[in-house]
Amino acid sequence: xxxxxxxxxxxxxxxxxxxxxxxxxxxxxxxxxxxxxxxxxxxxxxxxxxxxxxxxxxxxxxxxxxxxxxxxxxxxxxxxxxxxxxxxxxxxxxxxxxxxxxxxxxxxxxxxxxxxxxxxxxxxxxxxxxxxxxxxxxxxxxxxxxxxxxxxxxxxxxxxxxxxxxxxxxxxxxxxxxxxxxxxxxxxxxxxxxxxxxxxxxxxxxxxxxxxxxxxxxxxxxxxxxxxxxxxxxxxxxxxxxxxxxxxxxxxxxxxxxxxxxxxxxxxxxxxxxxxx
Amino acid sequence: xxxxxxxxxxxxxxxxxxxxxxxxxxxxxxxxxxxxxxxxxxxxxxxxxxxxxxxxxxxxxxxxxxxxxxxxxxxxxxxxxxxxxxxxxxxxxxxxxxxxxxxxxxxxxxxxxxxxxxxxxxxxxxxxxxxxxxxxxxxxxxxxxxxxxxxxxxxxxxxxxxxxxxxxxxxxxxxxxxxxxxxxxxxxxxxxxxxxxxxxxxxxxxxxxxxxxxxxxxxxxxxxxxxxxxxxxxxxxxxxxxxxxxxxxxxxxxxxxxxxxxxx
Numbered sequence: 001x002x003x004x005x006x007x008x009x010x011x012x013x014x015x016x017x018x019x020x021x022x023x024x025x026x027x028x029x030x031x032x033x034x035x036x037x038x039x040x041x042x043x044x045x046x047x048x049x050x051x052x053x054x055x056x057x058x059x060x061x062x063x064x065x066x067x068x069x070x071x072x073x074x075x076x077x078x079x080x081x082x083x084x085x086x087x088x089x090x091x092x093x094x095x096x097x098x099x100x101x102x103x104x105x106x107x108x109x110x111x112x113x114x115x116x117x118x119x120x121x122x123x124x125x126x127x128x129x130x131x132x133x134x135x136x137x138x139x140x141x142x143x144x145x146x147x148x149x150x151x152x153x154x155x156x157x158x159x160x161x162x163x164x165x166x167x168x169x170x171x172x173x174x175x176x177x178x179x180x181x182x183x184x185x186x187x188x189x190x191x192x193x194x195x196x197x198x199x200x201x202x203x204x205x206x207x208x209x210x211x212x213x214x215x216x217x218x219x220x221x222x223x224x225x226x227x228x229x230x231x232x233x234x235x236x237x238x239x240x241x242x243x244x245x246x247x248x249x250x251x252x253x254x255x256x257x258x259x260x261x262x263x264x265x266x267x268x269x270x271x272x273x274x275x276x277x
Numbered sequence: 278x279x280x281x282x283x284x285x286x287x288x289x290x291x292x293x294x295x296x297x298x299x300x301x302x303x304x305x306x307x308x309x310x311x312x313x314x315x316x317x318x319x320x321x322x323x324x325x326x327x328x329x330x331x332x333x334x335x336x337x338x339x340x341x342x343x344x345x346x347x348x349x350x351x352x353x354x355x356x357x358x359x360x361x362x363x364x365x366x367x368x369x370x371x372x373x374x375x376x377x378x379x380x381x382x383x384x385x386x387x388x389x390x391x392x393x394x395x396x397x398x399x400x401x402x403x404x405x406x407x408x409x410x411x412x413x414x415x416x417x418x419x420x421x422x423x424x425x426x427x428x429x430x431x432x433x434x435x436x437x438x439x440x441x442x443x444x445x446x447x448x449x450x451x452x453x454x455x456x457x458x459x460x461x462x463x464x465x466x467x468x469x470x471x472x473x474x475x476x477x478x479x480x481x482x483x484x485x486x487x488x489x490x491x492x493x494x495x496x497x498x499x500x501x502x503x504x505x506x507x508x509x510x511x512x513x514x515x516x517x518x519x520x521x522x523x524x525x526x527x528x529x530x531x532x533x534x535x536x537x538x539x540x541x
Contacts, residue, residue, distance in 0.1 A: 175331055176368035176427075180434060181358035181386040190385055195372050 050243075057245040061237065065246075068226070069233035070253050076215040076229055079143060080150025081208055087151055088158030093188075095163050106159065113156035118149075118214050125149040126221040142227045146218050154211055161203045165196035205265045209258050230254060280343060282307045282438055282469045283328060288337035290323055297323045299493040301337070305486075308467045312480035312501075315490035316516055321473045324490070325440050328471065329360045342437055358386060361431030365443040367423040369415040375402065375426050376411045379433045387434065394433075401429040405459045421452030425459055432463075439463065441472040477520065481505050489513045 015023065094106035113121070125145050129138065138144040169192050177187035197204075216231035223232060234250030281304040290298040297320045305311050313321045326332040328339055330346050330353055339346040346356055370378050379398035383389045389397070402408050405425040415423055424444055431439060441460065445453040457479050464470055464483050474480060480487050480501055487504040489497040491512050497504050508514045519526045 170366075170368075172364060172366050172368040173370065176362075176364060176370070177382075178354075179329055179331060179357055179360070179362035180382040180430070181354045182382065183354050186385055190381060191370055195370075198372060 052244050052248045054243055054245045057241060057243055058249050061246055061249050065230070065233060065249060065253060069228060069230045069250065070257075072227060073212065073215050073229040073254075074257070075143065076146045076150065076218055077208065077212045079147035080154060080211050080215065083147045083151025084154030084158050084207075084211070085204075087155035088162055091155060091159035092162035092166065095159060096166060110156045110159055113152055114160075118153045119217055119220060121153050122149045122217045122220045125152070142218070142221060142223055145221055146215065149217075149221075150211055150214060153214065154207055157207055157210075158204065161200050161207070162196065165200035166192055168199050169195045202265050202269045205261060205268065209261050209265075212258060212261075213254065281305055281340075282309070282342060283471060284338075284340040285324070285328070286338045286340075288324070288327060288339065289335045290320070290327060290332060291335045297493055298327070298334075301493075301495060303488065303495065303498075305469060305471060308469055309485045310464045310468075310470045310472065310483055311486045311488060312484040313471065313473045313488045313490060314475070314477070314480060314504075314516075315496075319490040320493040321490045322442055325442050325471060325473050328440055329357050329362055331362075354386070358434055359437045361428075361434060361436035361439040363424070363427050363431055363439065363441045363444050365446050367415075367420070367427045367447070369423055369427055369430070371415050374412055374414050375407070375418075378415070378426060379430050382430065383433055397433050398429075401433045402426070404432065404462075405429045406455070419452055420448045421455045424448065424456045428456075428459055428463075438469045438471070441470065441474070443473050443475070445474070445476060475520065477505060477517075489516070491516065 091106045091109055094102040095110070097103055097106075125138075125148050129148075130136075138148060140147065166188075173191055173195065174187055177191045178184070182191065215229055218227075218229055219232040219235075223229075228236065230250045230253050234246040237246035238244050283303070283305040285301050285303040288298050288301040289296070301320075301324055303311075303324075313324065315321045323332055327334050328341065328346070330339075334347055337347070341356060342359055344356055345351060346353070370381070373381060376395070376398050379401060380391075380394040383394040383397060384391070399408065399411065402411055405428055407422060407425055407429065410418060410422060410426070415426065418426065428439075428444075444460070445456050448456065453476070457476060460470070460472070460479070461483050472480075472484070482501075484501050486499065487497075487501045488495055489504055489508070489510075489512075496510050497508060497513050503509075504513065505517065508517060
C-alpha cells in the first residue's frame with residue numbers, strides 16, 4: 001500500500017504518508033504537554049490548596065457528610081428513580097398504545113418534560129402543586145416532593161428508553177406468545193417487557209447517574225438541616241467556614257458513587273454486546 | 278369423514294396493493310398431514326399465518342375445529358390455544374430456560390399449577406428427545422435443538438392442530454433430520470398437521486396430501502405421488518425441477534416468483 005503510494009506520488013512532495021502521520025502525532029503530544037505545563041506554572045497552587053484542600057476542615061465534615069448528606073442524596077435519587085421508572089413504564093406503554101389520545105398525551109408529556117430544565121420542575125413542584133391543590137400535602141414532606149420532581153423529569157427520559165427497548169425485542173417473540181394463546185397484555189408483561197429490560201439496563205443505569213447529580217436541585221425546595229444532601233451540605237459549610245474545602249469533599253463524595261456506577265454500566269454494555277445473538 | 282379440522286373458504290389477503298392470496302379453498306381432515314409447497318412469495322406462509330390469524334385475511338373465512346377464526350367476535354386467544362405453531366426462526370423466549378419456555382405459557386395461559394406444568398413439560402421434552410436439556414438456555418442450543426424445544430413448547434399446550442412454517446429452513450443441513458424425525462413421529466401419532474416446507478422427501482414420505490401454491494392460488498392438490506411424482510401442471514413441473522436440481526436452472530426473466538413478497 002505505502003509502496004504504491006510513494007511511487008504514485010511525485011517525489012518533490014517530500015514527506016511520505018508514514019512520516020506525516022508520526023509528525024502529526026508528535027505535534028499532538030507537544031500541544032498536550034505544553035498545556036499541562038502552562039496550567040501547572042500559571043495556577044497559584046498555594047492559594048488553591050488554602051481554599052480547597054484544608055485537611056482539618058475536611059476532617060471536621062466527617063462523619064456527617066456520609067451519614068447525613070450522602071445518605072440523603074442516595075435516598076432522593078433512589079426514590080426519584082423508582083417514581084420515574086413506574087411513571088416512565090406507564091408513559092412508554094401509552095406511547096405504544098393503539099388508542100390515539102394515549103399516544104398523543106404520552107408524546108406531549110415526553111416533549112415537555114424533556115425540554116424543560118430540571119430546576120424549573122423543582123420550583124413547579126415546590127410552588128405550583130401546593131397552589132393548585134390547596135390543603136393537599138405531598139406525602140413524605142421534602143422526600144415526597146423530591147421523589148415527585150425527580151420522577152417527573154426522569155420519567156420522560158425513561159419512557160423513551162423503555163419504548164426503544166420494547167421495540168428492540170424481535171417481532172417473532174410477540175407472534176410466538178400470541179400463537180400460544182397469550183393475550184396482548186399478558187404477552188407484554190411476561191414475554192416482551194422482561195426482555196426489553198435486559199436491553200435497556202445500561203441506559204437506565206446511566207439515567208440513575210444523571211439523577212444522582214440532579215438531586216442537588218433539592219436546595220430550591222428549601223430543606224431543613226436534617227434534609228440536606230451533598231451539594232447543600234457542602235455549600236453551607238463553605239459559607240460558614242469561608243473556605244471551599246467542603247465543596248471539594250462533597251464533589252469527591254459524588255464521584256465515589258458515580259464512577260463505580262459508570263464502571264458497572266460499561267461492564268454491562270460489553271456483556272450485552274457479547275450476548276447478542 | 279367427519280367435519281374438517283381446518284377449513285379455508287374463499288380466502289383473500291392483500292398487503293396494501295399487493296394481493297398475496299387470491300381466493301384459497303382448502304380442507305384438512307382430522308389426523309391429516311398436508312404439506313404446502315411452492316416458490317417463495319407464492320403466499321404459502323401467509324396462508325398458514327391466516328389459519329391462526331397472525332395475519333388478518335382481507336376476505337374469506339377460516340374454520341378450525343368448527344370454530345370460525347375469522348369471526349370478529351371470536352375469542353382468538355382461546356382458539357389459538359388449540360392451534361400449535363412452529364416458526365422458521367424458532368422464536369424461543371431467550372430470557373427463559375428450556376423448561377420455563379414450556380411451563381410459562383401453560384401456567385399463564387392455561388392456568389395449570391406448577392407441578393402439572395412441570396410434568397407436562399418434562400413429558401414433551403422427552404417426546405422430542407431433549408429431556409437432558411431441561412435447564413439449558415436457548416442460546417446454548419443448536420438450531421435443531423431449539424426447533425425441537427419450540428415443537429415441545431407448542432405440544433405442551435395440548436393443541437388439536439399443528440402449523441409448521443418452514444420449520445427446517447433456518448437450520449444447517451445436518452440438523453434438519455432430527456426435526457423432521459420429531460415431525461414424522463407426530464404425524465404417526467395422528468396429529469393434524471399443516472406444514473409449509475421445501476423438504477420434498479419429507480412431503481413425499483409423510484404427507485397424506487401435497488398442495489402446490491403459486492401466485493396466491495392453489496395450483497395442484499393431491500397425493501404426494503401425484504403432485505410430486507406426476508405433476509399435472511407446467512408450473513408445478515417447473516418448480517419441482519428447479520428445486521430438485523437447482524444447478525440446472527436457467528437464468529430467467531422476472532416471473533411469478535416475485536409476486537407477493539410478504540416477508541423481508
